[in-house]
Amino acid sequence: MMSTLLDIKDLSVDVTIDKQEFNVVNNLSLRIDKKQKYGIVGESGSGKSLTSLSILNLLPDVLHVSNGHIMLDQTINLTKLSKKEMLNIRGNEISIIFQEPMTALDPLFTIEHQISEVLKFHEKYTKKEMKQLIIDMLDKVGFSRPKQILKSYPHQLSGGMRQRVMIAMALICKPKLLIADEPTTALDVTIQAQILDLMNALTEDYDTSILMITHDLGVIAETCERVAVMYAGTLVEEASVQELFKNPTHPYSVGLLDSVKSLGDRTKKLYSIPGNVPTPAQLNESGCRFASRCSHVMDICRKQDPPQFVINDDHKSKCWLYKDGGKKNNEHYQHTIESK
Amino acid sequence: MYTYIIRRILMLFPVLFGVSIFIFIVMRIVPGDVAMTILGTDATPEALEQLRKDFGLNLPLYEQYFNWIGGVLTGDFGESMRTGQEVLPDILNRFKLTFELTFLSALISWFIAIPLGIIAAMKRNSNVDFGVRIISLLGVSVPNFALATVIILILALAFSYSPPVGYVGFFADPLKNLEIMIIPAVVLGTSMAGAVMRMTRSSILEILRQDFIRTIRAKGAKERIVIFQHALRNAMIPILTIIGLQIGTLLGGTVIIEQIFSLPGLGQLVLTSITQRDFIVVQGAVLFIAFVFVMINLLVDILYSYLDPRISYK
Ligand SMILES: Nc1ncnc2c1ncn2[C@@H]1O[C@H](COP(=O)(O)OP(=O)(O)O)[C@@H](O)[C@H]1O
Ligand code: SF4
Ligand SMILES: [Mg+2]
Numbered sequence: 001m002m003s004t005l006l007d008i009k010d011l012s013v014d015v016t017i018d019k020q021e022f023n024v025v026n027n028l029s030l031r032i033d034k035k036q037k038y039g040i041v042g043e044s045g046s047g048k049s050l051t052s053l054s055i056l057n058l059l060p061d062v063l064h065v066s067n068g069h070i071m072l073d074q075t076i077n078l079t080k081l082s083k084k085e086m087l088n089i090r091g092n093e094i095s096i097i098f099q100e101p102m103t104a105l106d107p108l109f110t111i112e113h114q115i116s117e118v119l120k121f122h123e124k125y126t127k128k129e130m131k132q133l134i135i136d137m138l139d140k141v142g143f144s145r146p147k148q149i150l151k152s153y154p155h156q157l158s159g160g161m162r163q164r165v166m167i168a169m170a171l172i173c174k175p176k177l178l179i180a181d182e183p184t185t186a187l188d189v190t191i192q193a194q195i196l197d198l199m200n201a202l203t204e205d206y207d208t209s210i211l212m213i214t215h216d217l218g219v220i221a222e223t224c225e226r227v228a229v230m231y232a233g234t235l236v237e238e239a240s241v242q243e244l245f246k247n248p249t250h251p252y253s254v255g256l257l258d259s260v261k262s263l264g265d266r267t268k269k270l271y272s273i274p275g276n277v278p279t280p281a282q283l284n285e286s287g288c289r290f291a292s293r294c295s296h297v298m299d300i301c302r303k304q305d306p307p308q309f310v311i312n313d314d315h316k317s318k319c320w321l322y323k324d325g326g327k328k329n330n331e332h333y334q335h336t337i338e339s340k
Numbered sequence: 341m342y343t344y345i346i347r348r349i350l351m352l353f354p355v356l357f358g359v360s361i362f363i364f365i366v367m368r369i370v371p372g373d374v375a376m377t378i379l380g381t382d383a384t385p386e387a388l389e390q391l392r393k394d395f396g397l398n399l400p401l402y403e404q405y406f407n408w409i410g411g412v413l414t415g416d417f418g419e420s421m422r423t424g425q426e427v428l429p430d431i432l433n434r435f436k437l438t439f440e441l442t443f444l445s446a447l448i449s450w451f452i453a454i455p456l457g458i459i460a461a462m463k464r465n466s467n468v469d470f471g472v473r474i475i476s477l478l479g480v481s482v483p484n485f486a487l488a489t490v491i492i493l494i495l496a497l498a499f500s501y502s503p504p505v506g507y508v509g510f511f512a513d514p515l516k517n518l519e520i521m522i523i524p525a526v527v528l529g530t531s532m533a534g535a536v537m538r539m540t541r542s543s544i545l546e547i548l549r550q551d552f553i554r555t556i557r558a559k560g561a562k563e564r565i566v567i568f569q570h571a572l573r574n575a576m577i578p579i580l581t582i583i584g585l586q587i588g589t590l591l592g593g594t595v596i597i598e599q600i601f602s603l604p605g606l607g608q609l610v611l612t613s614i615t616q617r618d619f620i621v622v623q624g625a626v627l628f629i630a631f632v633f634v635m636i637n638l639l640v641d642i643l644y645s646y647l648d649p650r651i652s653y654k
Contacts, residue, residue, distance in 0.1 A: 056558060058554060058557060058558060087560045087561075087562060088560065089560070090557065090558050090559060090560035091558060091559035091560040092560055095558070096558045098551060098554070098555065100551055103550065103551040103552060104551050104552055104554075104555045105552055105555065106552045106555075106556065106570050106574070107552070107574070107648070107649070107650055108570075108573055108574060108647065108648060108649065109570075117556070117559055117561065117565075118559045118560070121559060121560040121561060121562075122560060153649040153650070155649070155650050166555075169555075169559065
């Protein structure tokens with residue numbers, strides 16, 4: 001029996017620009033189970049990072065959660081916690097790893113100091129115990145000479161090594177959830193797979209759930225069990241990874257998958273979804289946010305924002321094409337791609 | 341590191357050599373005649389000529405230069421043309437005052453500027469921040485003689501204060517010394533505070549925007565740790581640059597403040613010696629000031645490398 005670890009319900013995030021508010025994450029709901037590996041995928045600018053930052057209340061000053069709640073363990077409402085209570089969650093119950101390993105560590109402090117901070121904030125260990133814990137952790141993330149790493153400064157390490165340090169730091173308090181916001185995007189291709197494998201293995205050891213944020217469906221395929229597709233601040237489709245890859249329904253997801261497939265098959269022209277992600281100002285308009293780029297757009301799409309339609313038990317799609325359920329077949333998508 | 345320091349100290353020589361030539365030439369170019377200022381305008385040409393000969397001013401320039409610099413290299417800076425006093429002891433004596441004034445002012449300015457700069461950065465766009473920005477703008481743009489005048493006026497009206505005359509060393513009589521120094525130090529300190537405050541505020545704001553601050557917050561750090569252990573430490577590097585420049589400049593003499601408060605510091609010595617064309621004193625003092633300035637720079641560079649592990653000197 002799976003149980004829910006993190007329940008995001010109707011989350012909206014607004015940005016204030018020149019005293020005017022724009023909506024950048026809109027009514028997003030998703031549920032992550034204990035030990036689950038959950039992915040969010042979408043083009044850059046679709047609101048993935050803002051969603052993940054809202055969980056730990058780390059949004060920059062100009063942004064704020066304007067609606068919804070985020071429940072941890074079904075009892076703790078993260079959006080309502082006091083500052084002090086939130087400090088207890090960060091790095092302890094929920095950790096986060098960011099995209100840029102080169103700038104994510106304080107250049108003036110040793111790796112030992114920076115990892116030991118997490119322990120100091122949340123646990124009571126002696127200095128000696130702490131050091132041993134850090135050495136063990138560095139060993140687990142794949143450093144062959146952990147003692148040497150202790151005394152290093154960030155600038156002495158490569159990007160891949162720094163990301164390993166970030167993983168060590170994130171997992172040392174055995175959190176319930178690890179949020180990884182594009183953890184491999186800035187790394188060399190050869191290192192990417194190693195880092196993903198490492199995260200997979202360690203989170204399994206620790207019974208930690210993963211929220212993997214990425215623009216890369218390959219990363220989702222490699223690490224996740226369930227996936228949410230985001231477009232322009234909305235969750236447009238949600239399914240198990242297998243189901244999404246086999247049976248994508250939302251025209252945006254179909255486009256994303258096709259752009260990956262055409263990458264694998266050099267004989268076809270590279271497929272990409274025409275147009276750009278709308279700007280926040282355009283988002284305040286009503287209707288489906290994908291309408292301006294959708295080749296299936298209907299009258300209703302521009303007038304009314306589609307709700308989440310149920311395709312089957314574990315598959316939802318936010319598109320008017322599915323208002324009668326998941327009957328719509330995919331043949332003519334295939335057709336539109338062939339004809340490009 | 342040590343080889344670096346030694347190399348930097350060795351590099352002092354060419355720098356000071358350049359300065360010595362420069363100031364020597366400048367002092368020969370400026371119009372005016374030391375003999376005339378000493379003997380007065382009604383002195384006979386013979387007497388003037390004799391005095392110039394006594395000072396060695398009739399010798400070829402290069403010979404004059406080598407006589408002077410040769411002495412300097414052995415620690416003999418020569419004697420004042422006007423008073424006959426030995427130059428180096430006089431410089432060192434006055435430097436004590438300038439040194440004390442500089443560090444007292446710097447201390448006062450840090451106590452004002454750094455906390456206010458931090459608060460302004462933390463409460464960006466608040467009333468405090470607004471106030472700090474105005475104060476620092478005033479601090480940077482109001483010349484310190486104007487500030488000194490205002491402060492003296494206020495003190496004179498409120499407490500019938502008048503700038504004390506003369507100087508007593510700190511170790512001779514600490515209380516008396518502080519009584520003399522505190523007002524000039526407050527004036528200088530306040531005017532230094534503007535730039536430091538502004539730099540503190542802007543560098544902390546800049547650091548708070550960095551990714552690694554978000555990482556520290558994500559670890560569960562309290563705001564106090566974010567600001568004081570991480571943001572301030574990172575911001576110290578640009579702040580140190582400003583502080584180093586300020587101290588270097590002040591140690592070269594706080595001419596106007598010394599003049600207003602009639603303090604016999606290095607600045608006053610240079611000023612009077614220039615007006616009297618006392619070549620030897622001016623040359624010695626300028627050389628000494630250049631030396632101090634270079635040493636302060638070296639000190640700042642060493643501090644950088646303590647603060648920032650990315651900076652290492654070989
Ligand atoms: N600091 C910010 N100030 C203003 N707008 C922002 C800021 N951060 C993000 N946004 C807006 O929110 C949108 C979503 O951002 P983000 O969550 O970072 O996208 P993703 O992580 O999916 O690439 C961006 O396209 C941008 O318009
Ligand atoms: S609702 Fe309409 S515009 Fe939006 S994705 Fe579906 S078909 Fe396209
Ligand atoms: Mg992002």
